[in-house]
Structure formats: C-alpha cells, structure tokens
Amino acid sequence: MSKFAIEARDIVAGYVPELPILKDVSLKAETAKVTVIIGPNGAGKSTLIKAIAGLVKVSSGRVTLNGSDITNPQPDQMGAMGIAYVPQSNNIFRSLTIRQNLELLLRNAGAERAARLAALFEQFPPLAEKQHQKAGALSGGQRQFLAVAMALAVKPSVILMDEPSAGLSPKAAQEVLEHARKLTEQGVTIILVEQNVKQALRLADHCYILADGRNQVDGPAQDLLSDPVVAQIYLGGKRIAATAAATTTAATATTS
Amino acid sequence: MIQHLVDGILVGSILSLGAIGLTMAMHMLRFANFSHAELLSIGAYCALVFDGVFKAIYAPLAAAIGPLSLTWALALAIVISMGITGGSAILIDRLVFRRVRAKGGELSMVFASFGVAMIIRNVLGLMFGLQVQLYSKDIVFAVVLSQDPFLLVKPDQIFSLVAALIIMFVFHLVLSRTTFGYSLRAVAENPELAQVSGISLIRMITLIWIIGGGLAAAAGVFYGLTNQVNPVLGRDLLLPIFAATIVGGIGSIYGAALGGFLVGIASNLALLILPSGYSPAMPFLIIIVVLILRPTGLFGEERH
Numbered sequence A: 001m002s003k004f005a006i007e008a009r010d011i012v013a014g015y016v017p018e019l020p021i022l023k024d025v026s027l028k029a030e031t032a033k034v035t036v037i038i039g040p041n042g043a044g045k046s047t048l049i050k051a052i053a054g055l056v057k058v059s060s061g062r063v064t065l066n067g068s069d070i071t072n073p074q075p076d077q078m079g080a081m082g083i084a085y086v087p088q089s090n091n092i093f094r095s096l097t098i099r100q101n102l103e104l105l106l107r108n109a110g111a112e113r114a115a116r117l118a119a120l121f122e123q124f125p126p127l128a129e130k131q132h133q134k135a136g137a138l139s140g141g142q143r144q145f146l147a148v149a150m151a152l153a154v155k156p157s158v159i160l161m162d163e164p165s166a167g168l169s170p171k172a173a174q175e176v177l178e179h180a181r182k183l184t185e186q187g188v189t190i191i192l193v194e195q196n197v198k199q200a201l202r203l204a205d206h207c208y209i210l211a212d213g214r215n216q217v218d219g220p221a222q223d224l225l226s227d228p229v230v231a232q233i234y235l236g237g238k239r240i241a242a243t244a245a246a247t248t249t250a251a252t253a254t255t256s
Numbered sequence B: 001m002i003q004h005l006v007d008g009i010l011v012g013s014i015l016s017l018g019a020i021g022l023t024m025a026m027h028m029l030r031f032a033n034f035s036h037a038e039l040l041s042i043g044a045y046c047a048l049v050f051d052g053v054f055k056a057i058y059a060p061l062a063a064a065i066g067p068l069s070l071t072w073a074l075a076l077a078i079v080i081s082m083g084i085t086g087g088s089a090i091l092i093d094r095l096v097f098r099r100v101r102a103k104g105g106e107l108s109m110v111f112a113s114f115g116v117a118m119i120i121r122n123v124l125g126l127m128f129g130l131q132v133q134l135y136s137k138d139i140v141f142a143v144v145l146s147q148d149p150f151l152l153v154k155p156d157q158i159f160s161l162v163a164a165l166i167i168m169f170v171f172h173l174v175l176s177r178t179t180f181g182y183s184l185r186a187v188a189e190n191p192e193l194a195q196v197s198g199i200s201l202i203r204m205i206t207l208i209w210i211i212g213g214g215l216a217a218a219a220g221v222f223y224g225l226t227n228q229v230n231p232v233l234g235r236d237l238l239l240p241i242f243a244a245t246i247v248g249g250i251g252s253i254y255g256a257a258l259g260g261f262l263v264g265i266a267s268n269l270a271l272l273i274l275p276s277g278y279s280p281a282m283p284f285l286i287i288i289v290v291l292i293l294r295p296t297g298l299f300g301e302e303r304h
Helices: A045-053 A075-081 A098-105 A110-123 A125-129 A140-153 A170-186 A197-203 A221-226 A228-234 A242-249 B002-029 B036-057 B072-103 B106-128 B155-177 B179-189 B191-196 B201-226 B233-248 B253-272 B281-293
Strands: A004-013 A022-030 A034-038 A058-065 A083-086 A158-162 A189-193 A206-211 A214-220 B143-147 B150-153
Touching: A004 A045, A004 A189, A022 A034, A022 A045, A022 A058, A022 A189, A022 A206, A034 A045, A034 A170, A034 A197, A045 A058, A045 A083, A045 A158, A045 A189, A075 A083, A075 B191, A083 A140, A098 A110, A098 A140, A098 B179, A110 A125, A110 A140, A125 A140, A140 A158, A140 A170, A158 A170, A170 A189, A170 A197, A197 A221, A206 A221, A214 A221, A221 A228, B002 B036, B002 B150, B002 B155, B002 B179, B002 B201, B002 B233, B002 B253, B036 B072, B036 B106, B036 B201, B036 B233, B072 B106, B072 B201, B106 B233, B150 B155, B155 B179, B155 B201, B155 B253, B179 B191, B179 B201, B179 B253, B191 B201, B201 B233, B233 B253, B233 B281, B253 B281
Parallel strands: A022 A214, A034 A189, A034 A206, A083 A158, A158 A189
Antiparallel strands: A004 A022, A004 A058, A206 A214, B143 B150
C-alpha cells in the first residue's frame, strides 16, 4: 500500500471552467495521519477537498487513492471507494431522526447493519440517547458528531472534513477535532480544512497552507506551529505580504 | 358550511396526490414544472383507454363495484395508468427536461415545461377530442350522510378520498420505515449531501418521476371519476396543485399532502362568501399570501 492514501497533483479546478479557484495545488495525505489545509478566505481550501470528493470538476491534474487514479469520481461512488466527505454545514439530514440518518448510510451493509449501527452508537453515546430525535434538533457540536458518525458508517479509509469546528463553541470544537485525531488510531486518514489554525496545527501531523488557489507552504504541523513567519501570518500576526514571506522563509519544502 | 368543508376535503385529497409529485420534482430539479398537472390528464385518459380495453376483453369487468360507478375494469386501469404515467414522466424528462437541464438554466426549464404542458394538452385533445368524457354513464346518486347539517356525498367521492388516503398512508410508511424512503427524503432535503452519502441522483430523479407520475395519474383518475375527463383537466388543476405545494413548502412531501387539503378546503369555504365565479382565484390568493407571510411554506426550509 502507498504511504500516501490520497495524492492530488497539480490540481486546477473550479465551479466555472474559465475561472479556476485552484490554479495549481498539490497535496499528499499520509495514511492514518491528519493532514490539515489552512489559508485565508478564498484560498481554495474547501474547493480542494470538494475536488477530491468529485463535487468540483478537476480540469487538470490527477487525484489518486492508494495509488489508483480517482480523478473526477462520481460523488455517489466515494463511499464505495472508501472515502467519506463531511461538508462544513448542512452535513446531516435534519428532517430524519439520528437513527434514520445512520441507517441511510448503512443501507447497503446487509446483515452487518445492526451491529455497525450499535458500534456507532457505542462510539457516540450522546447520539444513542437521542437516536429517535430529529437530527435538526441537535446542538451544533452534536450535529458535527452525527456528521462524523455518518462518515464512519461507510467504513472509510479516508475522511475529508470541511471546517468541522465552524460555528462551534471552543469546547465543542476541541472535542470534534480530538475525535478526528482519534480516528487515525483506527487507520483512517483525515484531511481537514480548518479556520481554527492553532487548534488544527496542534492536532495535525502535516499541514498545507494555500493562498490564491496555490500551495504556499507545507510541512510537519508542529514545525509550522513554531515557525515565526507562519505564526505572524496565520496565528494572529500581520497578514501583510503573507504569501511572499511564507514562501521564502518557511523551512519546509512544498510538495515534491 | 359543513358541506363545503367536506367538499374541500374531497378535492383536497386529489390536490395532495398531485402536489406530492410536484414538490419532489420542483425541489430536486430546481424548477417550477408547469407540465406536472398534465400528468393528471395523461393518467385520466390512460385509465379511460384501459377501462375500455378491459371491458372489451372480459365483459364481467364492466360490473360496477358496490354502490360506486367505478368498475373492476377501471380499478385495474388505474394501476396500469399509474405505471404508464410514471413512464411518460420519465420519457418527458429524457426527451426534454434532461436536455434543457444540461444546457440551460432554471428559467429555460420553466419555459420548457410550459411548452410540454401545451403539447400534452393539445395531443390529448387531438387524440380524444375536446368533448367531456366520463368513466361511467350510469347515474350515481349522492348519499345523504346527515340531515342536520345536511350533507350529501357521492360514493365515488368517498372512494376517491379513501383511496387517496390509503395511497398517502402507504407512501408515508415507505418514507418513514424504509431506507428507500429515507433516501427520497434525503434527496428532497439536501441533494448534494445525499449524493456524497452514496445516493445516485440520476436513479433518484428517475424514481421521483415514476412516483410523481403515478400519484398524478391516481389524482387524475379520481378527479375524472368524481367530475369528468377532458383535455384541460390538468390546466384547471395546475394552480390549486401549485398552491398546495407552496403552502406546504417546496420540498416537503408531508407539507404538500397537508397543503392539498388546506387549499381544497379554503377554495370550497371561499364559496360561502364569494360568488362561485371567483372561486378559481382562491389558489392565486393563497399563493400570494403564503409567499408574503411565509415564503418557505408551512414545512419548507431554505434550500441547502
């Protein structure tokens, strides 16, 4: 098996062919590690994982899963390939109960369905308690946990998460991110887009910084966390000349 | 007043069946399908044809069922008609809507649906003539359900109401008890999330057309059974069905069912204070009021 679960190479993608949001982005996500993508608004972070998930058309470049080409997959085939995508918002079916949300994802599990549902409820006890409630009645944090549980229902090897901490209290955000971290212990590869840079860098193994649809910096998350320039740009310092400074001073190499 | 209320409920059940299919297609395909009501006409005429065929093939099927004017032949024809109308809905999608969807925007789809509606209406007129047709020429008298308040109902109306309620109940069981039903609700609520949850939108669009067409066919036959069949049947029911969909909230299947009854009742109760000539305006009024006060309808939510 490839060391990298997901590899995206030289990706050009966007909602309109003439106006690509991703102009040339590459990313390698190591198996059973957390790879975080950060960057300013409009950098193309969410577009990148949507492009991997087949929700945004890749006009140039290549995406592989464990070495196999999966560029522009049918989004409804992602689960069968072992990839789950958790959108930033509207990531649960609010009109369905919690149990129905999970049963929907487990519909092809056959005889294993009951056991897998029980396992998910064991992993997320608050969801088990409220399993017959409408998912729309859940708090923000619980919704994110349900979204993660739905992603896990298809037994993915890779989970793409788009800002899972968005709109959550700091405590709930921490819980969700820590849970994402724990999933790597089960061999799951996590690719995470986050605005909460400090928290994301603390839990991630590797980080990519994007700006204006291109790679700027990438490297081990801990190194970037302690990098003074990255700290200045993304952790509360000035954002002036961000791109140039980060590109020239970051010690780590961009994706080779 | 009670008579108007009962009449409203009877009409409402027909509108509900039509509105369920419309709300699913409108929400998922993001366009106001003005040809949906023509599926009721297709269903009504299809049943008329097969009713005649079955009667010709096997004479005992021409016997009426109990006190109804409904014959065994027509009962069978309803089932066939639901299937054929569902197939017609898919055919229309493949021939017109899918092609327009690939190249045009929502507005193009709306105009295309106007065109489709006119084509269907005129083709039916050419094939069957513009004159009114009846499933049965037998005279069926209304039954007095109550003397005080005085309440008259035709057996066929009761059959239509009960049959519509049974169809809706079965549909409810499918929606609330099966993963296929969850998939339908998921697609109606959030197509993109449904897709990344492994649901094939192409397959679901096909199924929605089949279900919507089938329900529309049943509505068309029930309308024909309690009123009459003519090529403008769909056109006449278009606005009330749209009003039911908007009242319930676009995308809400349960909302559409309830909206049908609300529009049917409101239109009939309006006859208490308005001359009957103004009755067709009632759905317009309902649409305007709902769009001003609650644009998402009773159960609708902002589209995700």
